[in-house]
């Protein structure tokens with residue numbers, strides 16, 4: 001078996017040692033610490049197009065894309081130029097600017113599923129606000145979420161299923177009062193019986209059901225459209241709001257996100273990542289009637305010093321304008337489909353136990369033979385040992401993916417045919433190492 005040399009991580013290791021003296025775990029967000037893969041975290045120095053370079057000068061073709069926002073790749077000229085243009089006039093006023101109108105108009109005129117929007121600064125903030133809005137609007141307290149969906153580090157969402165079909169959650173982080181977790185009901189994805197039981201047990205108490213319509217934070221747990229439709233119907237029947245958390249799927253599986261992809265009207269949608277072109281932005285939107293509950297129009301308080309700040313709005317405007325070019329999503333889908341198909345063919349020819357799940361430009365390698373994985377508990381934790389080797393081999397061959405087997409990858413509009421060819425070769429060789437052929 002032909003091995004390749006491990007990449008040099010001397011500079012990254014030095015930076016990491018220093019970072020550990022400043023930050024818990026040496027990082028400002030936990031997954032960056034490379035806890036479930038080999039080696040020290042890579043410190044990234046620059047990105048351009050589909051490529052990134054680390055502090056040791058290693059070059060990679062990037063499929064993490066800052067965890068989803070960079071659908072146009074790194075440092076896209078339209079986004080960069082717009083940001084520079086906006087910055088000539090200052091960076092924050094805490095007062096309204098025309099740029100907020102411009103980004104809102106771009107979104108609302110091209111999205112049939114929301115009528116009004118509010119900009120915030122992260123996905124977590126968007127979800128936190130959406131939950132408060134749902135509670136304020138329905139005058140109910142309980143929220144139902146699904147095991148295997150991530151909604152940011154909101155107290156009410158850091159809750160995992162207990163044992164049993166329908167359970168009050170147990171907190172999945174220290175520091176969250178049990179009383180908060182008691183307001184969150186957690187059930188499995190793709191489980192209609194559990195949902196019906198929850199509505200029965202907590203009749204007239206559930207303010208909202210929140211779901212990632214494309215669950216992409218714990219593998220890619222693609223749901224049957226029929227299940228999402230069932231949620232819609234049950235929510236309507238029970239006076240419960242349906243929240244689609246589209247922080248990943250928004251502007252990714254199409255300009256109208258998963259709502260548009262599946263043709264399902266949620267009551268509130270949260271956005272993040274792509275909407276800010278790489279700057280810190282989140283948003284939530286709903287019908288004008290529901291949004292009229294937000295302050296200063298209504299009684300649900302929500303605010304932000306840097307909300308809608310001009311630089312972030314500029315980046316969002318530039319990026320979304322590119323995404324509205326005719327054929328953008330079709331081309332992205334076509335090239336990702338072809339990329340995945342070639343890998344599937346290789347895997348089939350070699351008889352490897354690997355399944356690649358995909359929707360649009362989102363993909364996930366699952367070291368399994370299961371035809372479908374729709375629930376978190378259907379993922380074999382043991383398969384992550386394969387991912388760990390795969391990740392190291394990919395890095396050694398110049399391909400960067402997120403440092404966890406539960407993370408999805410993203411193809412961007414600027415990945416070239418050459419990039420994808422080179423990546424496939426790296427994937428084939430890495431799989432050969434994983435399976436020792």
Ligand code: PMP
Nearest residue numbers: 122123124150151152245247248
């Ligand atoms: N919701 C979903 C679906 C997400 O994927 C994420 C982030 N991965 C969040 C919420 C939280 O967003 P942020 O990290 O910007 O707070």
